[in-house]
Amino acid sequence: MRNDDFDTLYPRRQIGAAKWQPLDRPVSPDSAGVFPFSVADMDFKTAPEISEALHEAADFAIYGYSSPLPAYYDAVCAWQQRRHGFACQSDWIVQVPNIVYALYQLVNAFSNPGDGVIVQTPVYPPFFHAVERQQRRLVLNPLVEQDLRYTIDLDDLAAKAADPGVRLMILCSPHNPVGRVWARDELEAVVRICRQHDILLISDEIHADLVFKPHRHTVLAGLSQDAADHCVICTAPSKTFNLASLATANLIFPNAELRRRYQAAESRAGIHGANYFGTVACQAAYEKGEAWYQALLAYLAGNKAMFTETMRRELPQLGITDLEGTYLGWMDMRALNLSEADRLAWLQAADLYLTAGSFFGSPGTGFERINLALPRRALEAGLERLVRAVRQLDDRGGKTNP
Ligand SMILES: Cc1ncc(COP(=O)(O)O)c(C=O)c1O
Incomplete structure (x- = not known):
């Protein structure tokens, strides 16, 4: 016990x-x-399983350059499968230092200055910053609040998505700060609209493990092959296991071409090598946590x-x-x-x-x-x-x- x-x-x-x-x-x-x-x-x-793994790593005391071993990627995939029923593959994963960094890199990789990016307010502020601080255009699709329950305004989303300058949508799923866990049909409607207008979906799922019964998180890429081909999933052990300052997160790109484009753009950011402790902690979390x-x-x-x-x-x-x-x-x-x-x-x-x-x-x-x-x-x-x-x-x- x-x-x-x-x-x-x-x-x-x-x-x-x-x-x-x-x-x-x-x-x-x-x-x-x-x-x-x-x-x-x-x-x-x-x-405690994570602290033990970190102690072991600290005691080894050689902190030279490192990169994740195959077991790391297997652990991320196994967690996605076990927790969310999402069949992730190891080679879809790109490790990044954190999700906010990744949002900036994704906006940079998949849009040009002046392009529109849809964001649903109220929302975690780096969503705006990643857009505006890189000279993209913030296109707001505010959530609708009725009797303190928030829903997506699909008519407004369809109207905003019809703007040919809009290239991306950043979805917060589950949603910080309104606490919604988007239902499957809500996500399907969002995917339908974005597909119709060729908008790439960035789904920030950092809170995915923190869901209360009877609600269930739906991984956007698990909705359909079409959704998987046109989205990137942002995930991390940092909220679930309280590891934020170990700076380790994972992007999941089921679409190889999107992954290649992302990696080409990110190669200009000068990040090389993994965070050794973050990698150890992430693997231990997903394997033993x-x-x-x-x-x-x-x-x-x-x-x-x-x-x-x-x-x-x-x-x-x-x-x-x-x-x-x-x-x-x-x-x-x-x-x-x-x-x-x-x-x-x-x-x-x-x-x-x-x-x-x-x-x-x-x-x-x-x-x-x-x-x-x-x-x-x-x-x-x-x-x-x-x-x-x-x-x-x-x-x-x-x-x-x-
Ligand atoms: C929706 C969302 N994305 C990203 C982050 C931050 O992630 P990271 O620390 O990996 O940049 C937070 C933190 O509150 C968040 O709520």
Whole structure:
């Protein structure tokens, strides 16, 4: 019987963790003190099987140039098959340092300056950056929100895709920050529209393993041969196993010609050799991490349930989306009637470090994203602070009572 520990509090400010930087005061390691709820990584130690593999690699102590062995690619394929029923082949995989880098390289490889790239807001901001910072044209297909459920506006997508200057679409699947796990028929509709207009689909599936029952992730390339021939899948062990700073991710190109074009374009980026530790960790994760991963999913489901119940019971005036996937909650703060600047100041005064929804594009304005991947005690403490802060606001203005 395993005894995976997701409850111990590990403040990470002292190791330079990005999420912890804004906290300007020390937190006692044995109190349920202030944990941040922002950047999308987890305040959990990774699987012990991965730490053991990394220790072994560190102890060998020769860190010269390396590249992944066949067993690495086999492990990525076996994970895709086991977890998502997707029959990936080793030679389809291109290892990259991270997905954001890959998004830039993909945009660069498959479009020219001035070309249009479709992105569905609100969405992870590097999707815009990879387009605009490389002089491509951002073509927005905002998601439609109704009663806090988001769907794809297929009519708008069809209209935008009809623009002959549009070459690419970047899909976030599952979606950060709205928490949707796209259903098969939604993905099929997107593929149909993109195929009709010869638009290449970049499917960022970094959150694919973090899906709550009864939802199931569908690998875009697994939909049909036609979809597989006209897409690239972006995947990584970094969200699932908390390995982001080991800088290792994988692109999957079922289409050999697209893969060749990508590699030719990327050869100009000057990356050579793999990250040795990242390669070791990725292989260990996919080969040996299953049991830990299942325990993580169960723990995250518990956090999600606690978050949902607390919000519905204590703060029904602040809506939340039903989290189908990702560990990132999405809260509607519009009932507070605060400007974004006032809301930020109010949250900081309550020691709450979230991510403002406007960060994900203008349709996110009025929302906050909350990271739920932390020890439950710290999540509870944060939610208690939120409830108190809203009550104080009500006492002052009486505006948000349901
Ligand atoms: C949709 C999405 N893609 C990519 C990333 C970042 O991936 P990487 O660290 O591999 O660049 C994130 C991180 O939050 C994300 O949410």
